[in-house]
Amino acid sequence: MSDKNDKSLQERLLSLDALRGLDMFFLVGFAGIFSALPELFDTGFFNWLAYQVTHPEWHGFTAWDVVFPMFIFIVGAAMPFSFSKRLNQEGGKRKLFKHVLTRAIVLAVVGVILWRRPITDLHPYYGLYSVLYRIGFSYFFAAIIMMNTGIRGQVSWAFGILIGYWILLRFVPVPGYGMGDFSQEGNLVTYIGNHVSNFLSPDFRVVLSLNLSTSISNALLGVLAGHWLMSDRKGNEKALGLLIAGIALMITGLLIHLDFPINKKLYTTSFTFLACGISAVFLSGFYWVIDVKGYKKWAFFFVVVGVNPLTIYVANSLLNFNAVARVFVGGFDFGDANALVFAITAAAVKWLFLYYLYRQRFFFKI
Numbered sequence: 001m002s003d004k005n006d007k008s009l010q011e012r013l014l015s016l017d018a019l020r021g022l023d024m025f026f027l028v029g030f031a032g033i034f035s036a037l038p039e040l041f042d043t044g045f046f047n048w049l050a051y052q053v054t055h056p057e058w059h060g061f062t063a064w065d066v067v068f069p070m071f072i073f074i075v076g077a078a079m080p081f082s083f084s085k086r087l088n089q090e091g092g093k094r095k096l097f098k099h100v101l102t103r104a105i106v107l108a109v110v111g112v113i114l115w116r117r118p119i120t121d122l123h124p125y126y127g128l129y130s131v132l133y134r135i136g137f138s139y140f141f142a143a144i145i146m147m148n149t150g151i152r153g154q155v156s157w158a159f160g161i162l163i164g165y166w167i168l169l170r171f172v173p174v175p176g177y178g179m180g181d182f183s184q185e186g187n188l189v190t191y192i193g194n195h196v197s198n199f200l201s202p203d204f205r206v207v208l209s210l211n212l213s214t215s216i217s218n219a220l221l222g223v224l225a226g227h228w229l230m231s232d233r234k235g236n237e238k239a240l241g242l243l244i245a246g247i248a249l250m251i252t253g254l255l256i257h258l259d260f261p262i263n264k265k266l267y268t269t270s271f272t273f274l275a276c277g278i279s280a281v282f283l284s285g286f287y288w289v290i291d292v293k294g295y296k297k298w299a300f301f302f303v304v305v306g307v308n309p310l311t312i313y314v315a316n317s318l319l320n321f322n323a324v325a326r327v328f329v330g331g332f333d334f335g336d337a338n339a340l341v342f343a344i345t346a347a348a349v350k351w352l353f354l355y356y357l358y359r360q361r362f363f364f365k366i
Contacts, residue, residue: 012081012307013229013291014290014296014303015286015290016074016283016286017303017306018303018306019070019074019283019286020071020302020306021299021301021302022302023067023070023071023306024306024309024312027067028347029346029347029350031064035053035343036339037049037340039336040337040339052064058184058265059182059263060262060263061274065264065275066278068131070279070282071135072134072135072218072219073222073275073279074222076138076218076220076222076224078222078226079146079219079222080227080229081226083143093147096143097143100140100143103136103139103140104136106366107133107136108128111130111131111132111133111136114130114317124202125205127203127207128203128207129206129209132313133207134215137215138216138218142216142220145157145216145220146220151224154223154227157216157220158217158220158221158223158224161213161216162214164213166269168188168210169182169187169260170260174186174188182260188210189210189211192209193209211265212267214268218272218275218276221276222279225242225245228242229242235287235288239285239287239288239292240284242280242281243284246276246277246278246280247281248277249273249274249276249280250281251277253270253272256269257270262274304354304358305351305354307363310364311354311357311363312350315350321349325345325346325349328345328349329341329342
């Protein structure tokens with residue numbers, strides 16, 4: 001739904017909005033710019049930047065890999081703030097559960113719609129799955145855990161799922177491949193997915209994938225960050241605690257990588273720890289600069305994006321921003337800079353679209 005008079009906007013933790021905005025604008029704006037840079041500057045550094053907005057074929061890690069884990073982490077970090085308000089309203093936990101369930105279902109449905117395929121002609125591999133489905137899935141189960149356990153329980157679930165997933169993929173043998181095979185063909189996730197596809201439907205291959213479980217931990221680690229930010233500790237202490245925790249998670253992920261490789265497609269334990277660690281470090285910096293030190297003006301660019309993340313994600317799929325960009329620069333020849341100028345213009349059009357909605361106090365919510 002839309003809200004044209006969002007009084008709660010001023011009560012939000014601005015650093016969360018700004019970091020969410022950076023994350024989303026990296027997806028819809030900076031990625032295109034980075035991809036275009038090598039056409040103008042064909043150097044090792046700019047080729048490396050362009051590579052950062054691609055996914056590795058299998059094992060490995062790039063900046064592009066952290067976009068949606070960071071978004072899920074931020075979703076989790078916001079939950080203690082929003083849930084504390086909703087639980088104090090009439091209806092309490094029961095009303096909150098309905099809200100959580102509705103939100104998860106709507107995200108899954110919107111994700112299918114964005115494939116631009118009718119329900120009878122879904123994606124041949126992903127079927128009913130989408131990134132929004134993963135976000136809704138992780139949000140729903142993290143919410144259930146959060147509503148029914150305390151912080152210790154949430155810690156146990158977050159780390160228990162990650163350790164359990166590691167143990168399953170490490171020690172459960174796959175017929176024809178044995179134990180601990182993390183190749184594309186021989187891992188347990190692929191084996192189970194193939195069976196779901198054969199015996200149920202290919203449309204459920206990824207929707208019921210084992211690797212969705214670690215996304216719950218992704219969200220729960222964000223929830224724990226949110227609890228920390230809601231605590232009565234001083235701002236500097238909160239920022240430092242997040243920084244230390246983030247570095248610790250990153251180191252843990254890199255150590256686990258020695259046995260269980262960093263892999264986004266498998267959403268491995270090492271990948272989840274690394275991505276959440278990076279997210280915590282970024283949140284620490286944003287929180288300290290914006291909410292502790294009070295330097296807020298620079299963050300406005302990202303806040304405009306961060307308060308309307310679903311809007312720009314959906315609009316980026318359904319609207320032709322490139323056609324608008326061509327109106328401004330399509331008639332000019334910038335030589336080797338053509339791709340870069342076009343990418344910058346398209347990114348600017350998207351931001352101005354969100355700025356217009358921001359000025360109108362229009363915030364699309366589920």
